[in-house]
Amino acid sequence: MDSIELEIAREICHVPDSCSVDFKDYSSLRATLKKRGGGYYFTVAKEFKNTDISVQIGLYCHLFEKLFGKKFSEADSYVKVYKKFIKSQKAELITDHLARLNGRDVLIDKGKFHNLDRLLNQVCTAYSISFNGLVSYSKEKSFRRLGFYDSARNRIVISKSLDDERVPPYVVEFVLYHELLHSIIDVEFKAKRIVHSKRFKEAEDKFKYKKESDEWINRNLSKLKRRSLFGF
Numbered sequence: 001m002d003s004i005e006l007e008i009a010r011e012i013c014h015v016p017d018s019c020s021v022d023f024k025d026y027s028s029l030r031a032t033l034k035k036r037g038g039g040y041y042f043t044v045a046k047e048f049k050n051t052d053i054s055v056q057i058g059l060y061c062h063l064f065e066k067l068f069g070k071k072f073s074e075a076d077s078y079v080k081v082y083k084k085f086i087k088s089q090k091a092e093l094i095t096d097h098l099a100r101l102n103g104r105d106v107l108i109d110k111g112k113f114h115n116l117d118r119l120l121n122q123v124c125t126a127y128s129i130s131f132n133g134l135v136s137y138s139k140e141k142s143f144r145r146l147g148f149y150d151s152a153r154n155r156i157v158i159s160k161s162l163d164d165e166r167v168p169p170y171v172v173e174f175v176l177y178h179e180l181l182h183s184i185i186d187v188e189f190k191a192k193r194i195v196h197s198k199r200f201k202e203a204e205d206k207f208k209y210k211k212e213s214d215e216w217i218n219r220n221l222s223k224l225k226r227r228s229l230f231g232f
């Protein structure tokens with residue numbers, strides 16, 4: 001049976017033939033489409049499963065458009081969402097993470113200033129959360145996206161920008177706490193996909209230094225970014 005996203009993409013691009021999608025472990029956010037016999041076969045990086053429905057529809061439409069060499073007006077808005085996602089900081093962090101996992105650079109970075117294992121242990125103990133996945137810093141310094149939880153592999157990735165002596169440990173703990181919550185609180189599906197549900201936000205408010213962390217991030221992140229890029 002097709003996925004609902006593929007079903008919608010088929011409708012939009014008027015594809016009557018059978019289609020199937022195979023999710024694979026890739027070292028990047030790769031996706032391909034091939035025509036074989038009477039059907040169409042997608043091979044897609046596993047990570048797309050966790051993206052927004054519109055991103056997935058856009059991905060399928062984009063590949064149909066490429067294969068057929070024509071555009072479908074109805075597909076336009078979805079393809080835009082997909083392209084925006086691919087260029088986003090989140091996609092950058094995922095790609096970075098995948099490259100580390102599957103490429104030659106498999107080293108897990110626990111940090112120079114803030115050791116992630118130690119901080120993760122502290123947060124898990126303080127908030128009674130059990131987490132048996134892995135944690136690592138990203139290779140690139142992302143300043144907009146400070147972390148993400150990769151549910152496909154049960155891993156937390158923290159932006160390398162936080163491994164800095166000027167960043168208070170509670171800020172790193174807060175980002176870890178936020179991503180830990182993603183590992184235990186399911187995404188809600190109502191009219192749309194709700195990643196930070198009411199339940200999620202209530203749980204997040206329980207973090208002791210939530211206010212301080214938010215304030216610190218708002219006040220200092222742009223400064224840190226400027227220093228890292230321009231050296232002042």
Ligand SMILES: [Zn+2]
Binds near residue numbers: 196
């Ligand atoms: Zn989040």
